[in-house]
Amino acid sequence: MGKLFVVPTPVGNLEDMTFRAIRVLKEADLILAEDTRTSGILLKHFEIKNAMVSHHKFNEHKTVEGIVNRIKAGETVALISDAGTPGISDPGFLVVRECVRNGIEVQCLPGATAFVPALVSSGLPNDRFCFEGFLPQKKGRMTRLTSLQEETRTMIFYESPYRLVKTLTQFAEYFGAERQVSVCREISKIHEESVRGTLAEVIEHFKATEPRGEIVVILSGKED
Numbered sequence: 001m002g003k004l005f006v007v008p009t010p011v012g013n014l015e016d017m018t019f020r021a022i023r024v025l026k027e028a029d030l031i032l033a034e035d036t037r038t039s040g041i042l043l044k045h046f047e048i049k050n051a052m053v054s055h056h057k058f059n060e061h062k063t064v065e066g067i068v069n070r071i072k073a074g075e076t077v078a079l080i081s082d083a084g085t086p087g088i089s090d091p092g093f094l095v096v097r098e099c100v101r102n103g104i105e106v107q108c109l110p111g112a113t114a115f116v117p118a119l120v121s122s123g124l125p126n127d128r129f130c131f132e133g134f135l136p137q138k139k140g141r142m143t144r145l146t147s148l149q150e151e152t153r154t155m156i157f158y159e160s161p162y163r164l165v166k167t168l169t170q171f172a173e174y175f176g177a178e179r180q181v182s183v184c185r186e187i188s189k190i191h192e193e194s195v196r197g198t199l200a201e202v203i204e205h206f207k208a209t210e211p212r213g214e215i216v217v218i219l220s221g222k223e224d
Contacts, residue, residue, distance in 0.1 A: 002029070002071040004099045005078045006092060008085040008111025009042055011214070012189035016112050022046050024109065028078035030070065034091055038082045055079065060094050068098050083214075085113045089133040089158050114187050115156045118216035121194055122154075122182035125220070129154040135167065145174045152221040161185070161211040165203060171219060172199040180220040186213035 005024050010016040025031060025048045032055035033039035039052065055063060071077050079086045079095060085108070086092030099106050119126050130153050135141055148155060159167050164183070171179065177200040184194045191213070195205050 001104060002073070002075045002077065003105045003107060004071055004096065005076070006086050006096065006106065006108035007078050007080050008109060008113065009039070009080050009083060011083045011112045011114045011187050012192075014042070014045060016188055017042075017046065018109065018111055021109055021111060022048065025050065025078050025080070027076065029075040030067075030077045032067065032077060032079045032095070034081040034086075039080055042080075055091060055095070057091050060091050064095050064098050067095055068102050068104065071099065071104050072102065083112070083114075085111060088113055088115075088131075112188075114158070114214065114216050117187055118182070118184035118194070119154070119156060119218055121184065122218040123196060124154045124180060124182060124218055126154060129156060131156045134158045145170060149174055150222060152224055154221055155219045157217040157219065159215045159217055161213060161215055164211045164215055164217075165206050167217070168199055168203045168206070171217075172203065175199070175219065175222070177203075182218040183211075184216045184218065185211060187216065189213070 005028065007021050007024055009021070025043070028050055031050050031052040033052050034056050036052055036054050043052065067077060079092055081090035081092065084090065087096060096106055115131060119129060130151065132155055135144055135157060178198050181199050181202050182194055182196045183202055186192045195202050
């Protein structure tokens, strides 16, 4: 029987790719990629020429059985996403779950995940935190925000630049405009930036300065 490797890839800076990740990808019989065009650039940079197929949220329900069967037949499969660790607000959970159910060994390499540097550099408590990822866009969004009003741990959210101001404004409505927040964008890239302050202050900043790039929002919890 083969094995499934879950391989983190850089969230922005290619120098964050690990030696082990490169070796595993070069040795894999098959690479599952969220977007073969995006991952193709990464693989070409590191001279990785192995077979690659598309594996994303729109097809993973249909392809997971075939992948499990290939691993059972002895193939080594590596799973990557566009950036960061697969399964963290990215495809990956389904194929990992099915491998576990079928007694297949799953090994996740340590590596890049956007929220860790954003959390550590925020200056907000990081001894206890909860990861919320992307909030629901429509159905269930208000319910989720209401359920978090009593949360005392630091909260972590992912957001697109186009929805950032709207989301921060909703946070001010649900958690209070004086709640502390850190908005980290373009992690590990040339224009990496963290904007820290109260929700009111950070909202004004991004109303005046259009947000760009991948964004992680670190929100302080309710004070005991």
